[in-house]
Amino acid sequence: MKNTPSVEQHLEIYRRMLLVRHLEESLGALHKEGRTRGPIHRCDGQEAVGVAATAVLEAGDKVATTHRGHAVYIGKGMAVHPVVAEIFGRATGACGGRAGHMLVADAEKGVIGGNAIVGAGIPAATGMALSMQILGTGNVAMCVFGDGAAQTGICHEAMNMAGLWKLPVVFVLEHNQFGLTVPSEVQSPVEDLSIRAAGYAMPAEIVDGNDAVAVYRAVSTMVERARRGEGPGMVECKTYRIEGFSTSDMGGYQKPEDIAAWKARDPLLVSRKVLLGDVGEAKLAGIEAAAKAEVDEAFAAALSDPMPEFSLDEACNPYSEAH
Amino acid sequence: MAMMRYAEALNAALREEMQADPSVFLFGEDIGRYGGVFKVTKGLMEEFGETRVRDTPISEQALTAMAVTAAMTGTRPVLEIMYADFVPLTLDALVNQASIYNYIWNGQVKMPFVLRTQGGGGAGAGAQHSKSLDSMLAHIPGIKVVAPSTPADAKGMLKAAIRDDQPVVFLEHKLLYNTRGEVPEGDVTVPLGKAATLREGSDISIFATSKMVVEALKAADLLAADGVSAEIVDLRSLRPLDVNAIVASIAKTHHAVVVNEGWRFCGYAAELSATIMDHAFDELDAPVTRVTLPDMPIPYSEPLETAMLPSAEKIRTAALKTLK
Numbered sequence: 001m002k003n004t005p006s007v008e009q010h011l012e013i014y015r016r017m018l019l020v021r022h023l024e025e026s027l028g029a030l031h032k033e034g035r036t037r038g039p040i041h042r043c044d045g046q047e048a049v050g051v052a053a054t055a056v057l058e059a060g061d062k063v064a065t066t067h068r069g070h071a072v073y074i075g076k077g078m079a080v081h082p083v084v085a086e087i088f089g090r091a092t093g094a095c096g097g098r099a100g101h102m103l104v105a106d107a108e109k110g111v112i113g114g115n116a117i118v119g120a121g122i123p124a125a126t127g128m129a130l131s132m133q134i135l136g137t138g139n140v141a142m143c144v145f146g147d148g149a150a151q152t153g154i155c156h157e158a159m160n161m162a163g164l165w166k167l168p169v170v171f172v173l174e175h176n177q178f179g180l181t182v183p184s185e186v187q188s189p190v191e192d193l194s195i196r197a198a199g200y201a202m203p204a205e206i207v208d209g210n211d212a213v214a215v216y217r218a219v220s221t222m223v224e225r226a227r228r229g230e231g232p233g234m235v236e237c238k239t240y241r242i243e244g245f246s247t248s249d250m251g252g253y254q255k256p257e258d259i260a261a262w263k264a265r266d267p268l269l270v271s272r273k274v275l276l277g278d279v280g281e282a283k284l285a286g287i288e289a290a291a292k293a294e295v296d297e298a299f300a301a302a303l304s305d306p307m308p309e310f311s312l313d314e315a316c317n318p319y320s321e322a323h
Numbered sequence: 324m325a326m327m328r329y330a331e332a333l334n335a336a337l338r339e340e341m342q343a344d345p346s347v348f349l350f351g352e353d354i355g356r357y358g359g360v361f362k363v364t365k366g367l368m369e370e371f372g373e374t375r376v377r378d379t380p381i382s383e384q385a386l387t388a389m390a391v392t393a394a395m396t397g398t399r400p401v402l403e404i405m406y407a408d409f410v411p412l413t414l415d416a417l418v419n420q421a422s423i424y425n426y427i428w429n430g431q432v433k434m435p436f437v438l439r440t441q442g443g444g445g446a447g448a449g450a451q452h453s454k455s456l457d458s459m460l461a462h463i464p465g466i467k468v469v470a471p472s473t474p475a476d477a478k479g480m481l482k483a484a485i486r487d488d489q490p491v492v493f494l495e496h497k498l499l500y501n502t503r504g505e506v507p508e509g510d511v512t513v514p515l516g517k518a519a520t521l522r523e524g525s526d527i528s529i530f531a532t533s534k535m536v537v538e539a540l541k542a543a544d545l546l547a548a549d550g551v552s553a554e555i556v557d558l559r560s561l562r563p564l565d566v567n568a569i570v571a572s573i574a575k576t577h578h579a580v581v582v583n584e585g586w587r588f589c590g591y592a593a594e595l596s597a598t599i600m601d602h603a604f605d606e607l608d609a610p611v612t613r614v615t616l617p618d619m620p621i622p623y624s625e626p627l628e629t630a631m632l633p634s635a636e637k638i639r640t641a642a643l644k645t646l647k
Contacts, residue, residue, distance in 0.1 A: 033467045037604075062396060064392070095427060095428050095429045095431070096429040098426060098427045098428070098429055099427045099428060099429075103423075103427055103428075105424070105428045105431060105432075106431070107395075107428070107431040107432050108431075112392070112395060112396075112428075112432065113424075113428065115420075117419050117420075120388060120415065120419065120420060121417075122385075122419070122452060123384070123385040123388035123389050123392075123416075124388060124389075124391070124392045125392070126385065126389050126392075127388060127390065127392035127393040127396075128391030128392045128393065128395070128396045130389055130393050130398075131392070131393040131394075131396040131397055131400075132373065132396065133374070134346075134348050134398055135346065135397050135398060137397075150397075154385050154388065154415075157380070157382035157384055157385030157386075158382075158385040158388070158389070160380055160382065161379065161380060161382065161385065161386075161389070164380070165377075227454075244474040279329060319458065322379055
């Protein structure tokens with residue numbers, strides 16, 4: 001099929017999904033020990049969306065994501081250590097410990113960035129695309145956003161302008177079924193939110209968000225169009241949030257049978273099954289062990305890294321010249 | 324020097340900056356084909372084309388958020404928000420986005436955008452088109468807020484704002500657009516964060532911005548007839564604030580009136596009063612007096628609106644009371 005990732009590309013997507021899964025699980029374990037700070041929003045079970053969608057992008061392309069952005073951070077090429085160090089508030093973190101896990105950015109990698117105001121990533125990516133169009137860079141902006149964000153007013157405003165001006169932006173809707181605790185059917189009268197794309201004159205495709213290959217194919221098509229100057233597109237990835245809203249979530253509102261059904265279709269299992277046929281068990285086992293080791297090393301290093309020291313930062317203080 | 328209207332001075336600044344830097348672009352409601360509701364962008368779409376001068380849908384929320392990230396990725400957007408009353412629609416982009424990233428992302432990004440808007444009463448525009456929300460904007464660390472009162476400063480400060488790597492909110496006033504003044508020709512910028520003493524005086528200092536500077540200058544004439552020598556300081560920049568200029572003036576006059584067209588409670592005049600307390604308390608011979616809008620919506624009917632707006636006469640009364 002058109003735009004199917006090569007085996008090598010799929011292996012790299014699988015490896016990055018593994019990194020994210022280990023990252024999430026390690027955070028969960030440390031949270032239980034009381035060693036994390038603030039809420040942490042895990043994306044277990046949704047890794048295929050953030051990783052496979054960003055795998056399509058080139059180095060100069062930009063991505064804006066949500067408060068649940070670990071898969072996008074790693075997918076767009078950030079190393080594990082600066083992400084983990086940021087989550088633990090270390091001076092060595094991607095943002096020197098100032099941002100925390102919801103707002104991670106790495107401008108050089110094009111991750112700008114996590115955003116914890118639901119819906120704010122949508123105009124963020126649209127504004128980047130506006131800049132790219134004006135400068136004629138040939139790059140593409142991507143927004144990974146959720147079904148909760150799709151209900152905001154700013155989503156409509158931004159998508160309308162993206163369609164109107166044929167901006168080079170791709171909207172990747174990570175439909176994980178919940179906005180905090182409220183299920184999607186209690187937030188919207190329509191099940192498939194991407195039908196709204198028609199109102200912005202943009203094409204849309206619905207894919208199985210737990211199938212990295214399907215996500216990659218659909219996103220590739222939209223990215224290619226956008227890069228050719230034909231305007232924005234939307235990919236609605238149906239997935240499920242396995243681990244609750246955040247570490248503060250008391251649970252009780254997700255149906256156990258739903259969780260079990262989606263766990264059986266874990267994106268890691270879906271990719272592994274395909275890759276097993278492609279490269280065999282030994283190769284996969286090697287990749288899995290290496291990914292686990294990489295994450296373990298990143299955690300060990302980050303947890304012993306120095307904490308930042310507070311100062312009124314002159315370099316970042318817009319008023320420093322005035323006093 | 325050329326005699327120009329305030330709106331023409333802004334137009335000249337935009338034209339010159341767009342000519343000098345292809346990364347500068349303009350967007351906003353009615354700014355292109357029509358040239359802006361206040362004609363500040365007149366002729367610019369014809370000169371620079373529809374890619375760099377964009378008429379937009381009525382979408383202040385997203386437009387402002389888009390200005391933030393466009394600025395992060397290589398352009399210098401100048402966004403026009405038609406009325407300051409619409410600024411509340413832009414606040415997430417300012418409070419939660421533009422103002423945080425430079426610091427939170429550890430200096431990884433620059434944020435060179437200008438949000439131009441105009442506020443103020445006196446035009447019969449009613450409660451949703453007459454406000455001055457200066458203090459709401461100046462409250463946000465990480466955003467510069469400027470409000471020039473003369474055509475020369477309008478041009479020089481807009482040029483400086485466009486070249487600034489931080490977000491700048493540029494406050495204009497609907498009753499200043501047609502005021503005329505001498506404007507230096509050529510590429511002259513006026514630095515942000517520096518006040519200007521427009522009239523020297525020895526008895527009392529009057530600090531103001533935007534159209535309130537015009538009222539303060541009229542008040543100085545009235546006070547001269549009362550035998551009072553008033554010094555008029557146009558702050559020009561609300562944030563960063565030129566604290567040194569304030570202190571220097573009070574060290575001379577030992578009395579201060581602060582004027583702001585916004586609301587009183589938690590208003591910009593309150594911040595000025597506290598700043599004077601922090602930096603010049605020992606120089607004061609009397610408490611600082613505030614002249615502001617009363618804390619209520621702005622009514623439509625002329626006598627109602629006129630009665631509530633700060634004016635030269637109210638500034639004069641405040642000055643005389645302070646000196647008593």
